[in-house]
Amino acid sequence: xxxxxxxxxxxxxxxxxxxxxxxxxxxxxxxxxxxxxxxxxxxxxxxxxxxxxxxxxxxxxxxxxxxxxxxxxxxxxxxxxxxxxxxxxxxxxxxxxxxxxxxxxxxxxxxxxxxxxxxxxxxxxxxxxxxxxxxxxxxxxxxxxxxxxxxxxxxxxxxxxxxxxxxxxxxxxxxxxxxxxxxxxxxxxxxxxxxxxxxxxxxxxxxxxxxxxxxxxxxxxxxxxxxxxxxxxxxxxxxxxxxxxxxxxxxxxxxxxxxxxxxxxxxxxxxxxxxxxxxxxxxxxxxxxxxxxxxxxxxxxxxxxxxxxxxxxxxxxxxxxxxxxxxxxxxxxx
Amino acid sequence: xxxxxxxxxxxxxxxxxxxxxxxxxxxxxxxxxxxxxxxxxxxxxxxxxxxxxxxxxxxxxxxxxxxxxxxxxxxxxxxxxxxxxxxxxxxxxxxxxxxxxxxxxxxxxxxxxxxxxxxxxxxxxxxxxxxxxxxxxxxxxxxxxxxxxxxxxxxxxxxxxxxxxxxxxxxxxxxxxxxxxxxxxxxxxxxxxxxxxxxxxxxxxxxxxxxxxxxxxxxxxxxxxxxxxxxxxxxxxxxxxxxxxxxxxxxxxxxxxxxxxxxxxxxxxxxxxxxxxxxxxxxxxxxxxxxxxxxxxxxxxxxxxxxxxxxxxxxxxxxxxxxxxxxxxxxxxx
Numbered sequence: 001x002x003x004x005x006x007x008x009x010x011x012x013x014x015x016x017x018x019x020x021x022x023x024x025x026x027x028x029x030x031x032x033x034x035x036x037x038x039x040x041x042x043x044x045x046x047x048x049x050x051x052x053x054x055x056x057x058x059x060x061x062x063x064x065x066x067x068x069x070x071x072x073x074x075x076x077x078x079x080x081x082x083x084x085x086x087x088x089x090x091x092x093x094x095x096x097x098x099x100x101x102x103x104x105x106x107x108x109x110x111x112x113x114x115x116x117x118x119x120x121x122x123x124x125x126x127x128x129x130x131x132x133x134x135x136x137x138x139x140x141x142x143x144x145x146x147x148x149x150x151x152x153x154x155x156x157x158x159x160x161x162x163x164x165x166x167x168x169x170x171x172x173x174x175x176x177x178x179x180x181x182x183x184x185x186x187x188x189x190x191x192x193x194x195x196x197x198x199x200x201x202x203x204x205x206x207x208x209x210x211x212x213x214x215x216x217x218x219x220x221x222x223x224x225x226x227x228x229x230x231x232x233x234x235x236x237x238x239x240x241x242x243x244x245x246x247x248x249x250x251x252x253x254x255x256x257x258x259x260x261x262x263x264x265x266x267x268x269x270x271x272x273x274x275x276x277x278x279x280x281x282x283x284x285x286x287x288x289x290x291x292x293x294x295x296x297x298x299x300x301x302x303x304x305x306x307x308x309x310x311x312x313x314x315x316x317x318x319x320x321x322x323x324x325x326x327x328x329x330x331x332x333x334x
Numbered sequence: 335x336x337x338x339x340x341x342x343x344x345x346x347x348x349x350x351x352x353x354x355x356x357x358x359x360x361x362x363x364x365x366x367x368x369x370x371x372x373x374x375x376x377x378x379x380x381x382x383x384x385x386x387x388x389x390x391x392x393x394x395x396x397x398x399x400x401x402x403x404x405x406x407x408x409x410x411x412x413x414x415x416x417x418x419x420x421x422x423x424x425x426x427x428x429x430x431x432x433x434x435x436x437x438x439x440x441x442x443x444x445x446x447x448x449x450x451x452x453x454x455x456x457x458x459x460x461x462x463x464x465x466x467x468x469x470x471x472x473x474x475x476x477x478x479x480x481x482x483x484x485x486x487x488x489x490x491x492x493x494x495x496x497x498x499x500x501x502x503x504x505x506x507x508x509x510x511x512x513x514x515x516x517x518x519x520x521x522x523x524x525x526x527x528x529x530x531x532x533x534x535x536x537x538x539x540x541x542x543x544x545x546x547x548x549x550x551x552x553x554x555x556x557x558x559x560x561x562x563x564x565x566x567x568x569x570x571x572x573x574x575x576x577x578x579x580x581x582x583x584x585x586x587x588x589x590x591x592x593x594x595x596x597x598x599x600x601x602x603x604x605x606x607x608x609x610x611x612x613x614x615x616x617x618x619x620x621x622x623x624x625x626x627x628x629x630x631x632x633x634x635x636x637x638x639x640x641x642x643x644x645x646x647x648x649x650x651x652x653x654x655x656x657x658x659x660x661x662x663x664x665x666x667x668x
Contacts, residue, residue, distance in 0.1 A: 150633070150634035152490065152637065155494055156486065160494070163356060163651070283640045287615030292617075297651075299651035302640075314634055317497070320497045321494055323497075
């Protein structure tokens with residue numbers, strides 16, 4: 001199975017490390033290795049039909065800051081010339097245009113390749129178009145890691161809960177906001193909690209995407225499209241961030257046995273992100289950088305799943321689970 | 335697809351209701367109906383190769399307290415004469431001998447039938463023997479609802495997390511105990527909280543199985559066998575119940591930001607049930623009758639899943655998910 005990896009930051013590198021860790025497992029399960037034939041960062045690429053040692057690629061990137069010797073202008077032109085089976089698209093999210101990720105995914109699906117992505121931009125902007133393209137060309141298209149990292153939400157809804165009528169999904173989809181709100185529970189003001197989140201590496205220098213609720217809104221749009229079959233984009237989500245939550249509001253909530261959490265909520269009609277009061281002891285009242293989602297359905301009632309929403313190996317583990325699901329399906333079709 | 339239901343209490347009746355609710359869904363998905371050809375309670379049975387209206391069976395049971403016109407001495411003799419594809423074994427748990435459930439499941443697997451069960455007795459006593467028998471005879475054997483009701487834990491470990499190295503599973507596996515401990519968090523003494531649990535219908539008149547930790551221990555044994563491939567029984571579990579938890583202990587924990595919860599824990603080496611201190615805001619600190627399980631694995635880190643551990647439709651929903659999984663597999667094998 002030949003894999004081409006687009007995007008070679010934390011997630012792309014983590015995925016290479018996971019492939020090295022699971023080399024024998026995949027060989028035993030499928031009788032063939034998973035070979036990385038190509039990898040691309042924002043400026044360079046490496047391609048070899050015989051494949052690379054994935055850990056060599058990681059080392060090269062870390063030593064030279066480049067994954068390959070060759071530079072490129074047009075990522076699609078690089079993919080066009082490559083021979084591969086599955087595109088792993090993990091380049092940075094661009095929620096304005098979809099960025100290179102949208103071009104790469106579209107090209108791969110047009111060529112009949114299977115695609116795994118955690119890139120939220122293409123999914124939050126052109127979901128139904130990409131699904132239709134995949135279906136038309138008989139491609140498998142998976143994106144478990146795009147919502148909640150290692151937290152298994154999308155495949156859970158599609159597979160384990162396929163017999164349920166799911167009426168809503170709501171949850172905490174941004175670990176940075178949850179970290180800040182958890183610190184505010186302990187009496188810290190917003191600015192100090194944000195600063196601490198930046199020092200810990202949870203928040204970026206420009207934290208806008210997280211604290212304004214934009215990142216959560218991407219995930220809510222993806223869930224609306226994938227779980228509810230809606231046709232929405234990031235721009236349709238009603239968004240309120242956490243920047244105007246005061247210490248007074250947090251302590252007032254606490255006096256009533258509640259915490260404030262940034263909740264994304266989606267159903268047939270709802271599509272929103274905003275601060276909500278959650279009773280202490282409720283599954284959505286968790287603290288720290290975790291992500292969590294509560295699925296409400298007619299038979300099972302509420303099912304909540306919680307996990308690490310980000311991280312090198314954590315996000316790569318979601319890609320591995322998609323890879324296994326694709327290879328299982330290919331194996332059955334042989 | 336012909337189903338025979340052994341056990342016609344809350345869960346058996348709930349499953350019939352779910353089959354009625356999902357009649358069209360199953361017909362659309364598989365091109366054939368799921369037909370209940372037989373049902374058995376503790377004394378009577380009904381059998382018709384042409385099948386019953388599942389809601390008629392529920393009504394008959396509720397009106398007459400009997401599911402069938404015919405009485406029986408030997409459940410296996412009834413099954414022996416019946417023509418069916420899948421046994422749904424939901425008779426009451428007997429963790430001393432395995433009870434009728436063990437006999438019924440063993441007989442069905444010996445005859446090459448697929449089996450779905452939520453009966454903890456056979457699974458907590460003879461797990462590996464039953465798995466081996468199923469494998470020998472090419473039968474599918476599923477038991478998602480035996481641990482945590484609607485909470486999808488077993489299939490999650492076996493399917494979504496198949497690429498993970500799972501190192502431990504720990505969680506709250508008894509809603510009655512969790513209800514009592516949550517009430518104690520609010521200042522109620524144990525006896526009063528237990529009484530309230532009985533009035534609410536969460537605890538039985540004889541609450542021994544729940545409060546002594548025996549029910550949780552069954553589930554821990556099932557997880558040890560199914561997730562870790564161990565060969566243990568209920569009798570191997572180190573068990574401490576919640577009867578000696580005092581109001582003082584609960585308030586001391588609260589003063590340190592902790593709650594006391596009855597936690598079952600299983601790994602390659604651990605197999606125990608007992609009260610544990612859990613920090614507030616931790617995914618295992620939930621209140622009320624919910625069940626929850628935290629799966630620790632090498633790539634994803636901790637994944638926690640929470641849901642209703644019991645209930646008419648909730649447990650039936652787990653059986654439906656097993657039924658779908660079996661019918662999907664049969665469809666692929668055709």
